[in-house]
Amino acid sequence: MNISxxxxxxxxxxxxxxxxxxxLLGLAKVLKEKKKNHENHAYLKGKxxxxxxxxxxxxxxxxxxxxxxDLGMGVTYLGPTGSQMGKKESIxxxxxxxxxxxxxxxxxxFEQTVVEELAKNSSVPVWNGLTNEFHPTQMLADILTMQxxxxxxxxxxxxxxxxxxxxxxxxxxxxxxxxxxxxxxxxPKELFPNETLVSICKEIAQREGSTILLTxxxxxxVKDADVLYTDVWVSMGEDASLWEDRIxxxxxxxxxxxxxxxxxxxxxxxxxxxxxxxxxxxIGKEISEKFGINEMEVTNDVFVxxxxxxxxxxxxxxxxxxxxMLATLKDE
Ligand code: CP
Ligand code: NVA
Numbered sequence: 001m002n003i004s005x006x007x008x009x010x011x012x013x014x015x016x017x018x019x020x021x022x023x024l025l026g027l028a029k030v031l032k033e034k035k036k037n038h039e040n041h042a043y044l045k046g047k048x049x050x051x052x053x054x055x056x057x058x059x060x061x062x063x064x065x066x067x068x069x070d071l072g073m074g075v076t077y078l079g080p081t082g083s084q085m086g087k088k089e090s091i092x093x094x095x096x097x098x099x100x101x102x103x104x105x106x107x108x109x110f111e112q113t114v115v116e117e118l119a120k121n122s123s124v125p126v127w128n129g130l131t132n133e134f135h136p137t138q139m140l141a142d143i144l145t146m147q148x149x150x151x152x153x154x155x156x157x158x159x160x161x162x163x164x165x166x167x168x169x170x171x172x173x174x175x176x177x178x179x180x181x182x183x184x185x186x187x188p189k190e191l192f193p194n195e196t197l198v199s200i201c202k203e204i205a206q207r208e209g210s211t212i213l214l215t216x217x218x219x220x221x222v223k224d225a226d227v228l229y230t231d232v233w234v235s236m237g238e239d240a241s242l243w244e245d246r247i248x249x250x251x252x253x254x255x256x257x258x259x260x261x262x263x264x265x266x267x268x269x270x271x272x273x274x275x276x277x278x279x280x281x282x283i284g285k286e287i288s289e290k291f292g293i294n295e296m297e298v299t300n301d302v303f304v305x306x307x308x309x310x311x312x313x314x315x316x317x318x319x320x321x322x323x324x325m326l327a328t329l330k331d332e
Contacts, residue, residue: 005327028323042072047103054109067322095121140320157182177201180208186221225263277303
């Protein structure tokens with residue numbers, strides 16, 4: 001099938017078909033190969049992109065910056081302070097102004113409605129670099145990492161443990177449904193994903209021959225898993241006062257050696273990162289002092305084990321984000 005994504009926004013994977021997602025993954029593989037072989041791939045020379053970040057980032061920002069530079073583009077970074085957006089200028093006006101200067105706009109921030117509003121008012125592609133609801137570029141890196149470890153991903157099983165309402169968990173449920181990957185999330189009921197999204201995903205999964213399971217029992221969820229995935233217990237933008245409650249609710253869902261042993265023997269561990277797997281961070285240290293817990297969503301032994309593919313996954317952010325920019329910006 002001839003797939004063209006020229007001019008398309010990349011806001012959430014619900015907007016993309018299975019074929020389009022697989023096309024982006026294929027393109028990412030080609031670009032990864034080119035990068036490894038030091039082959040020039042500056043296909044977008046003369047274009048410029050702007051990165052709007054209302055929340056902090058290491059991977060997403062760097063992947064967009066290096067990706068854009070590898071493709072031959074110029075890049076402007078606008079951080080949480082320093083631009084007029086939201087304070088003196090509306091999203092709609094900002095989108096129109098930036099569209100006059102740039103060929104593509106990346107946005108990381110709070111409500112999904114903001115990135116949707118930007119896209120509605122922009123005449124160039126808008127890419128979602130994380131909102132409270134979704135993190136679609138992360139998904140491409142996650143699936144690419146699965147493909148590198150298992151080949152065909154259809155029919156495999158990915159299990160998320162932790163705050164299953166968050167952007168990463170919800171996006172995983174969507175991408176798994178779209179690609180026919182069995183998805184389970186293990187969490188206390190109050191942290192189950194939004195019911196409307198679950199029913200949309202169940203319908204898609206059924207069409208693709210996979211299943212979606214929501215369970216409070218980690219042992220049940222993890223059975224036959226090929227991938228165990230977790231994320232921080234409190235996400236960016238959430239109040240720090242939530243830590244106490246989240247630790248209480250989510251401690252039984254920590255990915256540790258015992259939980260790993262309930263999965264398939266060749267199962268891999270993934271995490272979008274950043275991760276609290278030790279106390280070598282400011283927040284990790286504060287939590288340790290306050291609540292006496294030194295490892296949170298994943299234990300350090302799992303994080304550094306041979307089953308852990310988190311650094312491959314982090315690298316894959318670059319190749320997949322580059323694929324999104326190339327596919328949506330390249331002239332036919
Ligand atoms: N996984 C991810 O999005 O990381 P950053 O917050 O560092 O971009
Ligand atoms: N759920 C996390 C993901 C970080 C990449 C957050 O939103 O902070």
